[in-house]
Each structure stands twice: as structure tokens, then as C-alpha cells.
Amino acid sequence: MERIAILGAQWGDEGKGKVVDFLAADMDVVARYSGGPNAGHTVIINGKKYILHLIPSGILHRNTMCVMGNGMVVDPAALIEEMKELQEAGVYIGENLIISESAHVIMPYHKKLDALNERIRGKRQIGTTLRGIGPAYADKASRIGIRMGELLDPEILKEKLAFNLKIKNAIIEHFFGEEGYSFDDLYSQALEWAEKLKGFVDNTVSYMKRALKDGKSILYEGAQGTMLDIDHGTYPYVTSSNPTIGGIMTGLGVPKDSVERIVGVVKAYTTRVGGGPFPTEETGNLGDLLREKGGEYGATTGRPRRCGWLDLVGLKFATWVNGLTHIAITKLDVLDGFEKIKVCIAYEIDGEITEEFPTDYVKFCKARPIYKELPGWKTPVKGKNKREELPKEALSYVEFIAEQLGVDIMLVSTGADRKDTVMFI
Numbered sequence: 497m498e499r500i501a502i503l504g505a506q507w508g509d510e511g512k513g514k515v516v517d518f519l520a521a522d523m524d525v526v527a528r529y530s531g532g533p534n535a536g537h538t539v540i541i542n543g544k545k546y547i548l549h550l551i552p553s554g555i556l557h558r559n560t561m562c563v564m565g566n567g568m569v570v571d572p573a574a575l576i577e578e579m580k581e582l583q584e585a586g587v588y589i590g591e592n593l594i595i596s597e598s599a600h601v602i603m604p605y606h607k608k609l610d611a612l613n614e615r616i617r618g619k620r621q622i623g624t625t626l627r628g629i630g631p632a633y634a635d636k637a638s639r640i641g642i643r644m645g646e647l648l649d650p651e652i653l654k655e656k657l658a659f660n661l662k663i664k665n666a667i668i669e670h671f672f673g674e675e676g677y678s679f680d681d682l683y684s685q686a687l688e689w690a691e692k693l694k695g696f697v698d699n700t701v702s703y704m705k706r707a708l709k710d711g712k713s714i715l716y717e718g719a720q721g722t723m724l725d726i727d728h729g730t731y732p733y734v735t736s737s738n739p740t741i742g743g744i745m746t747g748l749g750v751p752k753d754s755v756e757r758i759v760g761v762v763k764a765y766t767t768r769v770g771g772g773p774f775p776t777e778e779t780g781n782l783g784d785l786l787r788e789k790g791g792e793y794g795a796t797t798g799r800p801r802r803c804g805w806l807d808l809v810g811l812k813f814a815t816w817v818n819g820l821t822h823i824a825i826t827k828l829d830v831l832d833g834f835e836k837i838k839v840c841i842a843y844e845i846d847g848e849i850t851e852e853f854p855t856d857y858v859k860f861c862k863a864r865p866i867y868k869e870l871p872g873w874k875t876p877v878k879g880k881n882k883r884e885e886l887p888k889e890a891l892s893y894v895e896f897i898a899e900q901l902g903v904d905i906m907l908v909s910t911g912a913d914r915k916d917t918v919m920f921i
């Protein structure tokens with residue numbers, strides 16, 4: 497039985513939602529292990545668009561079990577809204593969704609603090625999604641966070657919420673000079689959320705153990721990307737969790753052998769949203785062209801994404817850190833019509849050429865890309881779903897990437913719809 501991880505190999509927005517959806521049809525379980533509603537996984541089926549923020553993309557397949565792991569941070573209000581929207585679109589949500597009782601709750605004060613923290617950072621703003629991710633993970637690390645299981649226990653919730661509000665209101669009111677939160681309002685709101693979500697909250701570690709012992713096929717769905725990882729990304733311009741491979745073990749409570757194939761999702765070029773260094777960024781017409789052709793606007797925030805050429809230095813780093821066995825290349829069709837395609841093969845830092853991804857932020861900021869030019873293709877790849885239909889230059893481009901990374905290609909995506917996919921294995 498297949499156990500496969502789908503991870504972002506760049507700065508998120510690689511098109512993981514589509515890849516997960518495509519593969520989920522054959523899976524018993526799809527499990528998410530990190531992040532929260534900062535993610536925006538877009539899936540288009542027969543022209544109908546679904547954007548998933550918290551719920552694993554497997555939910556669109558009726559017989560797939562979806563797990564939200566302990567490594568996630570869950571905004572109950574956002575989750576209830578997402579469930580409602582999906583149900584109105586005819587998607588079944590019932591016993592096919594299970595949420596870890598150890599996942600942390602994003603409270604309204606986390607979202608407020610996210611925005612206030614950004615405000616005081618001034619020109620060093622991270623450009624977060626403002627979904628409360630950083631403050632919720634900070635509370636988890638400070639051991640004052642409220643977990644989903646605790647949300648369901650009125651007495652524990654009362655005590656923990658009162659304690660948290662003392663701290664949060666002091667910061668919000670006295671440091672930021674803004675209005676704090678009323679305990680009564682927040683408590684009664686939280687009890688309402690608990691009532692709506694209680695049927696879904698359970699011990700997901702036990703569930704995953706049973707699923708693995710029963711030989712179920714499992715897809716581990718990554719959110720964000722390697723370069724946004726709190727440990728391995730371009731800190732401090734990162735998210736607050738581990739989207740990389742280790743996040744699966746800690747974020748779901750499964751042993752290392754529970755993953756067999758590790759697929760890095762690679763957009764055929766690079767994008768980044770929010771602040772932080774981006775060596776291959778194109779800020780002129782080319783960047784605009786990629787943005788318009790690729791529809792590069794955030795699925796969660798609608799913000800325009802920064803665009804540039806593919807960066808093999810970063811991808812080699814992602815291949816190593818995650819132990820990638822395969823890649824899934826997405827949005828190849830966006831490169832249709834380019835005469836030449838550039839790929840960054842090394843960096844120049846302080847006059848030295850290197851193929852090593854710098855883990856030091858200051859060094860990374862100085863990295864200048866060294867490019868290799870590859871020929872573009874005349875026949876569009878858009879909508880193609882057979883390998884032999886791809887023009888030879890397009891095939892050479894994806895093969896060059898795989899060869900440089902020393903991995904196999906699992907699939908290439910040639911359009912937004914489920915059917916616009918070329919399988920390579």
C-alpha cells in the first residue's frame with residue numbers, strides 16, 4: 497500500500513492542492529500535519545473551483561478519510577465556515593474528517609496580535625497571512641496554548657481562557673493601546689465552536705496507528721513550503737511550523753518508516769508571497785508576465801505573488817532536507833511561448849560561486865543568481881495529458897530539473913484542472 501508525502505519544495509503555492517487531489521482518488525487516508533488556515537489549496541474539478549485552507553484536499557473524494565494532525569493550528573471559526581462552504585457545494589463532511597485533540601486553537605486574539613506585531617515591525621514586516629499562525633504557535637511553544645481537546649471541556653477552557661486573556665489583554669491594551677477581549681463574549685463563542693466541532697475531535701495518533709497497521713494507503717499533505725520552514729527556511733521570513741519532512745512525524749505521531757515516497761512539488765518557475773530574500777525574483781515586465789499568465793495571486797489573501805525563474809540551488813537544498821524521491825512539476829503551461837527559459841544553477845555571494853544554499857540569512861540576502869538558458873517551446877503544453885504530446889524542449893526542461901536534483905518525475909501538471917496532468921510513472 498502506498499504511503500506518500502506531498503511537500504512544497506519552494507516558498508509555498510507550488511500547486512500542492514492539485515497534486516494531492518489528483519493522487520487522493522486512490523488513497524484511503526489524506527493527513528495534514530502542519531500549518532493552519534494560512535494555506536490555500538486550490539483544486540479545480542470540471543471547471544469548479546474549491547479552495548481549502550484547513551481541511552485536507554482529500555475531502556473532495558467521498559471515500560477518503562481526512563486527518564488534521566496535532567501539528568496543525570486550527571481556527572474554529574474559519575474551519576466551521578470552510579465546512580459550511582464545502583457542504584453547500586455538495587461536498588460530504590461527516591465521519592470522513594477527524595481533527596487531533598492536540599492541535600492548537602487559533603483564538604481571535606492570535607489574529608489581532610498577528611496584525612499588531614506586523615504593524616510594529618515596520619519595514620521588517622514578514623508579510624504574514626494575518627491568520628494568527630505565529631502567535632498561536634508561540635503560545636504552543638510557551639505552553640499556554642489551548643488545544644482542540646481542551647476547547648471541548650468547559651471547565652478547562654474557562655480556566656485557560658481566563659489565564660490567556662489576562663496576558664493578551666495586557667499586551668493589546670497597555671502595549672498596543674487597542675481594545676482587549678471580553679472573557680464572557682469569547683467564552684460563549686468558544687463554547688459554540690466546541691458544540692459544532694465536538695463530533696470531529698479525536699485521538700488522531702491512535703487513528704494513524706490503526707491505519708498504518710491495517711495497511712491503509714496514506715497521503716501526507718504538506719502545507720506551505722521548504723523555504724518557509726521555521727528551521728530550514730529563510731528565517732525570519734518564514735512561517736512558524738515545519739512544512740518539511742520531519743513535520744510529518746511530529747505533526748501526526750507516526751514513525752519514520754510510515755513514509756515511502758517523498759514527492760516535492762515544484763512550480764516550473766518560482767514565486768514567493770510576503771517579505772524576504774528571493775534571488776531569482778524578476779521585478780520588471782517578466783515578473784508581471786509570469787504573474788498574469790500564472791494567475792499568481794494568493795489563494796488565501798489575494799496578494800500578488802512575487803515571481804521569478806526556477807532556482808535549482810534552493811531545490812537541491814529542498815531535495816536534501818526532505819530526502820525527496822520524486823518531484824511533481826506544476827504550471828509548466830505558464831512557460832508556454834517563452835523563447836528562452838532561465839534556470840538558476842548557482843549563486844554568487846561576495847565574489848564566490850556556490851551551489852550550496854546558505855543557511856545564514858545575511859549571506860542569502862547577498863546571493864546573486866547564475867543562470868543557464870534552456871530553449872523554450874513553440875507548441876503549447878497547456879491541457880496536455882500524455883507524455884508523448886509534450887514538445888521535446890518541454891520534456892528536456894523537466895528532465896533537466898529531475899536530473900539536476902537526482903530524483904524521478906512523478907507527474908507534470910499542464911493546467912489547473914484535474915485532467916490536465918501527465919503521469920510519468
Ligand code: IMP
Pocket residue numbers: 507508509534535536622623624625626627628629630719720724733734735736769770771
Ligand atoms: P504566516 O504563516 O501567516 O505567519 O506567514 C509567514 C510567511 O509565510 C509569509 O511570508 C506568508 O506569505 C507565507 N505563507 C504562509 N502560508 C503560505 C502559503 O500557504 N503559501 C505561500 N506563502 C505562505
